[in-house]
Amino acid sequence: MCNPNHAAANAKASSLSSSATLSKTAAASLKSITKSELAAHTSPSSAWVALHESSLSSANTAPSGPTRHIVLDITSFASSHPGGDLILLASGKDATVLFNSYHPRGVPPSLIKKLTIGTMEPNSFTSFYSWHSEFYTVLKQRVIQRLKTQKLNRRGSIEIWIKAILLLIGFWYSLFKMYTTSTSTTFLPAASWSFSMGIFAALIGTNIQHDGNHGAFARSKLINKLAGWTMDMIGASAYTWEIQHMLGHHPYTNVLDMVEEEKKERNLDCKIEEKDQESDPDVFSSFPLMRMHPGHNPSWYHRYQHIYAPFLFGAMTLAKVFQQDFEVFFHKRLYHIDANVRYGSLNNVMRFWGMKIITMMYMVGLPIYFHGVGRGLALFVIGHFACGELLATMFIVNHVIEGVSYAKKNGNGEATTDDDRMVGKPKTMAGDTPMDKTRQMAYERINSSGKDKNVVPAVPFNDWAAVQCQTSVNWAPGSWFWNHFSGGLSHQIEHHLFPSLCHTNYAYIHDVVEKTCEEYGVPYQSEPSLWVAYGKMLRHLRCLGTTKIE
Ligand code: HEM
Structure with a gap:
């Protein structure tokens, strides 16, 4: 069922979009690629991605045959990609969601054809999603028109620049005042500066790093990278965030893969090669203390979760900095998501450790130096609680x-x-x-x-x-x-x-x-x-x- 009134809009949108479904003859001449071959190409020196063919088609009709994915070799294109090295996050996997959600104006079909090197074996991926509706195509076209x-x-203008500068000044000034405000008579003024530093850190997280890492802060790839880097500046790793947020939460919002859940219950490993596992890691936030998805089994203590949640949320950023970052770094995975796309490179590993050491020096070392061990640590924890509480308050209500x-x-x-x-x-x-x-x-x-x-x-x-x-x-x-x-x-x-x-x-x-x-x-x-x-x-x-x- 298709509204003829939408046909014109749809046609316009698809002329910009990648209506690059390959003809049967062209597809027949391409090599057939297996899932394990695709999964072997995840490094900047050799990166392949798979795209669901129907999602590239302007027709958006239900498929008559088996679902098919085309495979693109993005190795040489990655360095000139307008969205920067975000494209590498998709390597070795079904990149359909990322591809469709990051290009509201579409991508020239000629480019897709140029990069295509093969097709996946039929039904290689079993996705929760359908791509057979014109809803998203029409919506994108209307938004771009608006x-x-x-x-x-599309990217940031003067509004975001002014805000970013004010937030960065607020963060560093609060930190400086937190060091230099005396705690010999009363702890309260220094604690207030630590609280203010935490609030600014949360706002830097949502206003600067979030857009930077989504490639949305500025037109320049370098500025986006630097904006994304502010995540490390406030103590957590932007690479872990990309893996959790961009590869997990965004594509699979509030989705729980029950096959993976059943395996977990039987203590079976969820193999990383099974790339089409589709679960939202954010519904595991604070797991097992919180039950955030009805597909998870309730435990006796969950009946009190609405009482302890506000306190637990305050500890969220501390858990990110000290537990999740290291867990993902050392295991090279987050649940079913392969973290090698970021932590597989020496440069990124050095950035991870460099930033952890530097931030620990100014967020923990200097407060201890100025105020002693007990007060210094207390100031660090106060800042994190303020940050975690504000972030969780604004984010968890969304899902x-x-x-x-x-x-x-x-x-x-x-x-x-x-x-x-x-x-x-x-x-x-x-x-x-x-x-x-x-x-x-x-x-x-x-x-x-x-x-x-x-x-x-x-x-x-x-x-x-x-x-x-x-x-x-x-x-x-x-x-x-x-x-x-x-x-x-x-x-x-x-x-x-x-x-x-x-x-x-x-x-x-x-x-x-x-x-x-x-x-x-x-x-x-x-x-x-x-x-x-x-x-x-x-x-x-x-x-x-x-x-x-x-
Ligand atoms: C898989 C093959 C991909 C190709 C061929 C491709 C190609 C392109 C092209 C041609 C543009 C310019 C679009 C425009 O000016 O409107 C673009 C922009 C962009 N791409 Fe990709 N891309 C791919 C994958 C990805 C992935 C996986 C991501 C994110 C994880 C991504 C993120 C972006 C971003 C953030 C922009 C800038 C958006 C904008 O200008 O509004 N791309 N890409």
Whole structure:
């Protein structure tokens, strides 16, 4: 079912996008590549990526044959890639989600053809997602059009530069005052500076490093790299963050791969070669103390998680700096995600250790030098608690909150029929499927306007972009202030759909996204403020602590 009114927009979008589906003759002349061959090409000296062919097609129709992926050799292209070395994160794996979500204007088909070296064996990957809808193609085209009309840069403009400079000054000034404020009579002033340093660190994380590492801060690759590096400046490794956030959380938001879960329960290793395991590492945050996905088994203590969560969130950044970074560095993996794409290179290993040593010197060593061991350590912990608490408050409400959906991948491969889709339909804790309701509303709206009800395009429940809308929630939508304060976290739906757009744009495109969702029958959930969202998040955690849904 396709709305003819959208055909023109779709055609325009696809002329820019990579409608590079290879002809049968061209495909026949390409070599067939196995999953293990693909997985062997993960270094900058030899990097291959696989792309789901239907996601590159402008037709976006359901497949008539087996799912097929093409393979691109990106080794020589990587150095000239406009998005910098982010492209290497995708090497050795199915890069369909990254490719589609990072190029709102598409990529020239001629480039795809030039880089294509083969095709994957049929059905090599079993993905939770479907790519057979025009929803995302039309949405991208409308958003790009809005940016053009309002003369906004896709990447950062003066707004983000001014903010970045002020935040960096705030961080270093607070640190300096924390060293130099005497603690001999009272501890409070130095503690306040440490608290302020922690708040600035959180805001640097959400406003500078987040955009930098998504390639969205500036047009220059070097500036993006430096902006991303501020993560190391505040103590945690940007490489671990890229692996967790960009390869795990963004592609598989609130998705839990039940095959992997079952293996874990039987203490079986989830092999890294099984690259199509699809789970969101953020739903493991603070695991096992927190239960953040209904697919996880509840333990007795989870019934109290809504009480201890606010304290635990404060320890989140300490756990990142001292536990997760080292675990990922030494094991070279995060759950099912191969970390060799970053920690496999000597330069990156040196940067990891160099930055850890330097930051420990100014964040722990100097406070101890100025204030003694006990007070110095206390100042360090206060700063981290302030940072962790603010970050968690603004982030967790986006994905773990009343009304949000969770998905389970049951290992049945890509859904192509409605029955298959039902298996993995994203559901709320209450067991509802919000998209059932929004789809119905879209049909009714068209019917009441007297038009043919078939004109509402059917978006599959597991359409990648529709899943982002079902699993993310906005707060304070449209607010310029909160969008700036949170580094775009308040417009999480827009961020998930367009991670390569600078966050300063989200407040100007959210109405386009909301309207397109409404038109296509896709959920779009917003909470009026952070406080309302926080309350709903705690209530939801209480419910998650006790209830299990199938
Ligand atoms: C797999 C093969 C890939 C090819 C052939 C490719 C090609 C391109 C091209 C041609 C552009 C310029 C687009 C424009 O100006 O609108 C671009 C931009 C970009 N790419 Fe890629 N890319 C690939 C993979 C990736 C991956 C995996 C990521 C992220 C992990 C990524 C991130 C980016 C970013 C952030 C930009 C800048 C976005 C912008 O200008 O709005 N690319 N890429």
